[in-house]
Amino acid sequence: MKVGVVGEIHPSGYEIFDKNNIEYFVTNNIDENHLIEKLRDVDGIVVRTAEINRNILSQAKNLKIVARHGVGYDNVDIEYLNNNKIAMAITGRANATSVAEHVMTMMLCLTKNIFESDRLVKLGKFQEKGNLPNYFELYNKKILILGFGRIGKALAKRCSGFEMEIYVHDPFLSDEEIKNNKCIPINKEEGFKIADYISIHLPLNEETKNLISFDQFETFKSNLILINTARGGIINEDALYEALKNKKIFGAGVDVFEKEPPIENHKLFSVNNTLLTPHNAALTLECRKRMSVESCENVFDFLTKSKNLNKSNIINLNIFD
DSSP states (O other), X not given: OEEEXXXXXXXXXXXXXXXXXXXXXXEOOOOHHHHHXXXXXXXXXXXXXXXXXXXXXXXXXXXXXXXXXXXXXXXXXXXXXXXXXXEEEOOTTTSHHHXXXXXXXXXXXXXXXHHHHHHHHHTTOGGGGGGSOOOOOOTTOEEEEEOOSHHHHHHHHHHHHTTOEEEEEOTTSOHHHHHHTTOEEOOHHHHHHHOSEEEEOOOOSTTTTTSBOHHHHHHSOTTOEEEEOSOTTSBOHHHHHHHHHTTSSSEEEESOOSSSSOOTTOGGGGOSSEEEOOSOTXXXXXXXXXXXXXXXXXXXXXXXXXXXXXXXXXXXXXXXO
């Protein structure tokens, strides 16, 4: 058995392979031709953010599983995997806490104008605090969570601690399940009208591409804080820029961009009611360890047909048919 790891991961994951005598290698070179050559004879792939396209996959004749170091898999050709009965695994249990905490951090920093307050003190303008823009409480505010998987549920628990009103839109869940998590089910159009905060936890696909664009910003409340830690492209970046520049919403926290890294002098860099982070919501030390271990366990358990295989991490269950 041979496994290729594309992109360095925490050493904790390699221990899974070492103790079970699994041959593996690590490459940080993500050039397509290099990956075609390196992955040609592997049984499994662990990948971070590199694109694993059809050209690469079609040359990996022994391939049985691709495991993402994370939960998104838009960098892997899932159609090819499905058509060729190759498993696609994610680290479904690893990053919920880290991402939910990142969302709460963005909400609090934007709501409380933390960075502007910090700047004022450091400029020696302590007595000018009365000139700061308005800032608010999370208490009794309405949050709309779009997507209610592990991350959405983890976020809801934390919002509950701030005594917020928690609304959820997830067309794949029953109202009963949402209510059992002490949240209020709502359709997204109605949620867009009432929300003080929106946090996105959806995959990027044809249905969610530009889910929030110019029309939606006409619907939102002017005090809205919009947070995206899911995937770039779900929010139309041109529409977001116009809304922020013209104060149609209060602010936005963006951890993900349509093109990563974002282009130099991206227009969102020029508006001051944003908090931008480099797609690192899930990169706490604890989470990096969990994702590393879980992604390597996914590969090992699948290849060895282990009874410990967590099938909930396999997103294309049709391969078992």
